Amino acid sequence: MTPKDHSRAVLITGCSSGIGHAIALRLAKGAWKVYATARKPETLKELADAGCRTLALDVTDEASMLRAVNQVEAEAGAVGVLINNAGYGQAGAIETLSMNLIRKQFDTNLFGPLRLTQLVLPGMRRAGWGKIVNITSIGGKLVFPGGAAYHGSKFALEAFSDSLRFEVRPFGIDVIVIEPGLIHSKFPDTLLASLETDSGPYADFHAIMNRKTREMYHDRLPTMLSGGPDSVAVVVEKALNARRPKSRYSVTASAKLLLAVRSMMTDRGWDLVMRSQYRREKSPKKQAK
Ligand code: NAP
Numbered sequence: 001m002t003p004k005d006h007s008r009a010v011l012i013t014g015c016s017s018g019i020g021h022a023i024a025l026r027l028a029k030g031a032w033k034v035y036a037t038a039r040k041p042e043t044l045k046e047l048a049d050a051g052c053r054t055l056a057l058d059v060t061d062e063a064s065m066l067r068a069v070n071q072v073e074a075e076a077g078a079v080g081v082l083i084n085n086a087g088y089g090q091a092g093a094i095e096t097l098s099m100n101l102i103r104k105q106f107d108t109n110l111f112g113p114l115r116l117t118q119l120v121l122p123g124m125r126r127a128g129w130g131k132i133v134n135i136t137s138i139g140g141k142l143v144f145p146g147g148a149a150y151h152g153s154k155f156a157l158e159a160f161s162d163s164l165r166f167e168v169r170p171f172g173i174d175v176i177v178i179e180p181g182l183i184h185s186k187f188p189d190t191l192l193a194s195l196e197t198d199s200g201p202y203a204d205f206h207a208i209m210n211r212k213t214r215e216m217y218h219d220r221l222p223t224m225l226s227g228g229p230d231s232v233a234v235v236v237e238k239a240l241n242a243r244r245p246k247s248r249y250s251v252t253a254s255a256k257l258l259l260a261v262r263s264m265m266t267d268r269g270w271d272l273v274m275r276s277q278y279r280r281e282k283s284p285k286k287q288a289k
Contacts, residue, residue, distance in 0.1 A: 005125075006080055006127055006129040006130075007033075007076045007077050007078045007079065007127060007129070008031060008032050008033045008076075008080055009032075009033045009035060009075070009076035009077075009078070009079055009080045009081070010027055010032045010033065010035065010079075010082075010083060010240075011033050011035045011037065011069070011071050011078060011079045011081070011082050011083065011116075012024050012027075012034065012035065012036055012037060012059035012074055012083040012119070013037055013038075013057055013059055013083065013084055013086035013113075014037075014038065014059075014085045014086025014087065015036035015037055015038050015043075015047060015052075015118070016038040016039070016040060016043035016044065017043070017092050017185060017186050018066065018183070018185030018186055018187060018229045019085055019180065019183060019185060019232045019233070020036070020038075020083075020085040020086065021036075021046075021047065021087065021155075021229065022035040022228070022229035022230045022233040022279070023083060023163045023229075023231065023232065023233040023237075024047050024050075024052050024234050025047065025052075025230075025233070026230065026233040026234070027233075027236075027237060027240070028047070028050050028051045028052050028237075029050075030237065030241075031188050032081070033053070033055065033076060034047075034052040034239075035050070035052070035053045035054075035055055035064055035068070035071075035072050036048075036052040036053070036054050036055075036057065037054070037055045037057035037068055037201075038054075038056070038057065039056070039057070040056075040057045040257045041054050041055065041056045044156045048232045049266075051136060051190070053075075054119075055067075055068045055071060055180075056068070056172055057109075059086045059108055059112025059113065059115075059212050060085075060104070060107045060108055060111075060112055061117065062115065065115060065116055065119060066119065068142070069116070069120055069123075071118045071262070073123050077123070077127065077168065078123030078124055078126065078130070079120040079123055079124065079130070080124075080127075080129065080130060080131070081130070081131045081132075081133065082116060082117065082120045082130075082131075082132050082133065083133045083135070083236065083239060084112070084113035084116060084117070084132070084133065084134045084135060084157075085135040085228070086108065086112065086144075087108055087135065087153075088108060088109075088146065088187070088190045088191070088193075088194070089150040089187060089190065089191040089194065090102070090104070090105040090149040090150055090192065090194045091146055091147060091150070091191050091194050091195040091209060092146060092149075092195055092196055092206065093146060093148075093205060093206070094148045094149070094267060095202065096196060096198055096199060096200070096202055096206075097149060098210060099273055101149070101194075102149050105136070105149040105150060105152075105153050106149075106152070106153050106156075108153075109150070109152045109153035109154060110156050110157050110160070111156060113134060113157060113160075114160060115202055117132055117164065119197070121134070121168065121173070121219055124168075124171065124172075124173050125168075125171045125173070127172075128171060128172045128177075129172045129173070130171075130172065130173040130174070131169075131174045131175075131176060131239075131240060131245070132161075132164070132168075132173065132174070132175045132176070133171065133176045133236060133239065133240070134157055134158075134160075134161045134175070134176070134177050134178070135177060135178050135232070136154050136157045136158050136161070136177050136178065136179055137154045137179060137180060137277055138179050138180070138181050138250065138254075138255045138258055139151050139156050140154035140156045140157060140158040140177075140179065140260055141155075141158065141179065141259055141262065142255055142258060142259070142262040142270070142275065143274075144212075145205075145209065145274050146195075146205065146206070146209040146278075150191075156178060160175045162175075162177075162247070165247065173235075174245055175247070176239050176245050176247065176248070176249070177247060177248035178232060178235060178248070178249050179235060179248060179250045179251065179252060179259070180227075180231075180232050180248065180250075180251045180255060181225070181226065181227070181250065181251065181252035181253070181254035181255025181256070181258060182216060182217060182222055182223075182225065182226035182227070182255075183226065183227055183228065183232060183252065184217065184226060184227070184228055184229070184253045185229050186213075186271075188217040189215075191213060192210060192213055192214070195209060195213075197210075204280045205274070205278070208278050208279075208280065209278070212277065214280060215226060215279040222254060224253075225252060225253040225254035225257060226252055226253075226254050227252040231251055231252060235249050235251045240241065261274040
């Protein structure tokens with residue numbers, strides 16, 4: 001199949017804001033037929049005006065995923081590119097999180113992308129061409145304290161992507177991982193809103209997390225090393241247009257720096273750095289009593 005023959009339909013999740021919105025906008029200006037999706041399709045008006053098809057899709061709702069894939073296949077033959085972007089960060093010490101919250105995090109960040117992948121693969125295999133782009137995070141390679149649920153879901157999405165690459169390559173399907181660093185979007189607001197200000201044994205820790213997250217997204221140095229949503233869109237577009245795309249792309253200077261530093265450190269060394277950054281005022285042992 002020549003590049004001209006294959007489906008140019010791109011199905012993108014989580015386009016109501018941030019990275020998904022920027023990817024849809026950028027690809028719509030190119031030769032792609034963009035299907036921008038969101039839980040609330042009324043948030044997609046600007047993308048519709050920019051030429052995107054808009055559909056309702058909640059990655060935790062099987063019926064909405066099926067409907068969206070069926071519609072793209074009916075109109076374009078197959079989903080040519082699936083961009084699993086929808087996601088959020090659930091913050092908080094594991095002991096303080098209900099299993100419902102933890103399951104919701106994995107349903108959104110891991111099981112949604114996995115299920116959508118299953119739904120688009122038959123069409124891609126029939127076409128002998130396809131690209132699955134998973135927006136993971138540097139948080140799929142290294143961890144910050146208090147992010148166990150988020151990091152668990154993103155580490156798993158990285159592993160799922162690498163394993164899938166072997167399975168689908170013989171059918172002409174690429175699996176591409178995109179690892180953003182600090183990106184200015186609604187992400188930190190959602191993360192902070194998910195953090196309970198409890199008065200229990202983790203109260204100090206949660207207060208430090210709150211402060212550190214704000215510093216990370218707003219202080220001068222990290223801001224200089226961060227990017228806007230379109231910096232991710234630029235890299236996604238480049239990967240889609242590459243004849244032989246790389247397996248993974250990191251985005252922003254903060255991502256490259258942190259990944260390089262982490263790869264040179266032992267686990268003990270990283271723990272030490274994190275402990276020095278997230279130092280508690282009082283001993284939690286004394287607080288717990
Ligand atoms: P954002 O502006 O908060 O966008 C998140 C998007 O995900 C929104 O459109 C949101 O829709 C959607 N979403 C959440 N749950 C959903 C569900 N169940 N079904 C469908 N859509 C859902 O944040 P962002 O920075 O663009 O995040 C996009 C991706 O990048 C996420 O996977 C995130 O983990 C990853 N990432 C972000 C950063 C960063 O620093 N910003 C860094 C690394 C990785 P609603 O409007 O309906 O909530």
